Amino acid sequence: MFCQECGKKPATLHFTKIVNGEKTEFHICESCAREKGEFIPGTPNSFSIHHLLSGLLDFEPTAPSGMAKPQEGLRCENCGLTYTQFGKLGRFGCSSCYTYFSDRLDPIFKRVHGNVVHVGKVPKRAGGRIRYKREVEKLKHKLKSLVEREEFEEAAKVRDQIRDLERKLAGDHADG
Amino acid sequence: MSLDRFMDDALSEWMKGEGADADIVISSRIRIARNLRSIPFPMFATDEQSKEVMSQCYSVVSRGALDKVGKFSFIPLSELDDLSKRVLVEKHLISPNLADESRNGALILSENEAISIMVNEEDHLRIQCLFPGFQIREALELADQIDDIFEENLDYAFDEKRGYLTSCPTNVGTGIRASVMLHLPALVLSQQINRILSAVNQVGLTVRGLYGEGSEAIGNLFQVSNQITLGQSEEEIVDNLYSVARQIIEHERTARRRLLEESRARITDRVLRSYGILRHAYIIDSKEAAQRLSDVRLGIDLNIIKNVSTKVLNELLVMTQPAFLQRYARQKLSPEQRDLYRAEMIRQRLAPSEGAGQQP
Numbered sequence: 001m002f003c004q005e006c007g008k009k010p011a012t013l014h015f016t017k018i019v020n021g022e023k024t025e026f027h028i029c030e031s032c033a034r035e036k037g038e039f040i041p042g043t044p045n046s047f048s049i050h051h052l053l054s055g056l057l058d059f060e061p062t063a064p065s066g067m068a069k070p071q072e073g074l075r076c077e078n079c080g081l082t083y084t085q086f087g088k089l090g091r092f093g094c095s096s097c098y099t100y101f102s103d104r105l106d107p108i109f110k111r112v113h114g115n116v117v118h119v120g121k122v123p124k125r126a127g128g129r130i131r132y133k134r135e136v137e138k139l140k141h142k143l144k145s146l147v148e149r150e151e152f153e154e155a156a157k158v159r160d161q162i163r164d165l166e167r168k169l170a171g172d173h174a175d176g
Numbered sequence: 177m178s179l180d181r182f183m184d185d186a187l188s189e190w191m192k193g194e195g196a197d198a199d200i201v202i203s204s205r206i207r208i209a210r211n212l213r214s215i216p217f218p219m220f221a222t223d224e225q226s227k228e229v230m231s232q233c234y235s236v237v238s239r240g241a242l243d244k245v246g247k248f249s250f251i252p253l254s255e256l257d258d259l260s261k262r263v264l265v266e267k268h269l270i271s272p273n274l275a276d277e278s279r280n281g282a283l284i285l286s287e288n289e290a291i292s293i294m295v296n297e298e299d300h301l302r303i304q305c306l307f308p309g310f311q312i313r314e315a316l317e318l319a320d321q322i323d324d325i326f327e328e329n330l331d332y333a334f335d336e337k338r339g340y341l342t343s344c345p346t347n348v349g350t351g352i353r354a355s356v357m358l359h360l361p362a363l364v365l366s367q368q369i370n371r372i373l374s375a376v377n378q379v380g381l382t383v384r385g386l387y388g389e390g391s392e393a394i395g396n397l398f399q400v401s402n403q404i405t406l407g408q409s410e411e412e413i414v415d416n417l418y419s420v421a422r423q424i425i426e427h428e429r430t431a432r433r434r435l436l437e438e439s440r441a442r443i444t445d446r447v448l449r450s451y452g453i454l455r456h457a458y459i460i461d462s463k464e465a466a467q468r469l470s471d472v473r474l475g476i477d478l479n480i481i482k483n484v485s486t487k488v489l490n491e492l493l494v495m496t497q498p499a500f501l502q503r504y505a506r507q508k509l510s511p512e513q514r515d516l517y518r519a520e521m522i523r524q525r526l527a528p529s530e531g532a533g534q535q536p
Binding site: 078079081089090091092093094095098099105108109112113114115116118119120121122124125130 | 336340352
């Protein structure tokens with residue numbers, strides 16, 4: 001895509017301006033952006049992670065050429081953000097965006113974090129099950145290193161803890 | 177008014193404490209991003225919705241839920257003038273983004289300023305804990321405790337697969353940014369810094385200047401932080417940062433030893449020259465001040481300068497910033513005037529006080 005201002009250079013900055021509910025899309029090159037500096041949030045010469053990121057998000061790995069771009073119709077039913085807007089802004093609109101865009105997020109997270117699944121803290125409210133599962137994973141890890149170091153007495157204790165938790169997990173399952 | 181204290185003291189109470197490896201690590205920080213499930217992220221929330229976020233957070237504070245951690249003030253940004261906001265930015269208590277762009281933004285600040293919680297920044301909540309020296313694990317423990325308190329009182333946006341949901345995909349998962357501020361003059365002088373920093377970038381960490389993203393590394397201060405928030409646990413993230421920072425610290429120590437062994441006269445000259453300039457300059461710009469202060473700090477660590485405390489330097493680091501100078505001068509200052517006030521303030525702070533070290 002070429003810059004809509006000069007028509008000569010490739011457009012590298014894409015953004016949507018909303019004034020009184022009226023949306024205008026801009027696709028311009030860096031030098032025109034600098035000239036029109038006043039229009040652009042966060043001044044174009046300060047290249048931040050978000051600019052970089054929106055470059056990453058525009059990337060559409062699976063769409064074969066010639067096919068209509070599938071993401072165009074995709075939109076979060078909760079806040080109304082379209083996938084295209086998300087790609088340009090580099091930000092989600094609300095927590096439901098993660099659900100509506102979920103099929104497309106793996107390659108993005110893979111690029112940014114090298115991973116796609118959370119393994120850290122879990123809120124207590126999210127239910128005991130996930131917490132127990134995480135705890136079991138952690139303890140199994142510990143057990144392995146204890147066995148490697150031949151600290152069998154400690155390892156036996158950890159093994160018992162794992163059993164207890166697994167019993168609890170199984171119990172929960174039977175209840176619900 | 178109680179707010180004035182936050183503005184007038186350059187050195188937050190927490191910075192007066194001692195931390196491990198304080199000769200190289202200025203401070204350790206944990207920031208946790210959290211959002212409420214049912215309200216769009218701040219950038220997309222309506223005025224009413226962001227007010228709702230503010231009032232939910234306010235009620236957590238007013239209910240006294242945070243009392244077991246400390247005493248907190250709830251400060252809506254709308255109550256602050258521009259200069260006060262800049263001062264809070266210079267003290268690292270709020271981000272430039274909260275100061276300039278937030279709607280219905282607020283700051284929840286602990287009395288010793290070690291805990292600052294931003295409301296309606298890029299995410300609904302940004303919990304930040306600061307410790308002096310190398311205490312990144314301690315900072316994580318405290319931030320985690322505060323997060324638990326908010327979690328009991330608010331309905332967080334959490335997804336079993338993706339973890340804590342955030343406005344920016346770079347924060348999703350743990351929502352944690354762990355960082356340490358390092359003073360690395362010997363690595364810079366011996367031209368090893370670029371090699372080390374590029375190695376740091378290869379292990380999932382990133383390096384920035386004193387004032388965060390995009391800021392230049394002035395005064396040989398480097399902020400090292402994690403980049404990955406998804407697919408690693410909080411402990412892994414912090415352990416990784418800890419062990420990498422540990423190695424950088426050892427490299428800096430070795431470089432300092434070598435400087436003393438191989439060029440003691442030159443380094444002594446450099447340190448004392450800078451000390452002399454700071455003691456007597458009548459006009460000084462912020463860049464030169466930062467560089468000279470770095471030399472003096474190194475001089476203290478190498479035992480070349482004995483009658484100045486690092487605490488004064490930490491203080492000057494903040495006090496010589498533009499907004500703080502204007503607050504001190506009680507008037508708006510042109511850049512030229514600032515350079516005059518900056519020099520004056522440094523001269524005053526570094527003047528040998530008569531009874532220094534001999535007080536009863």
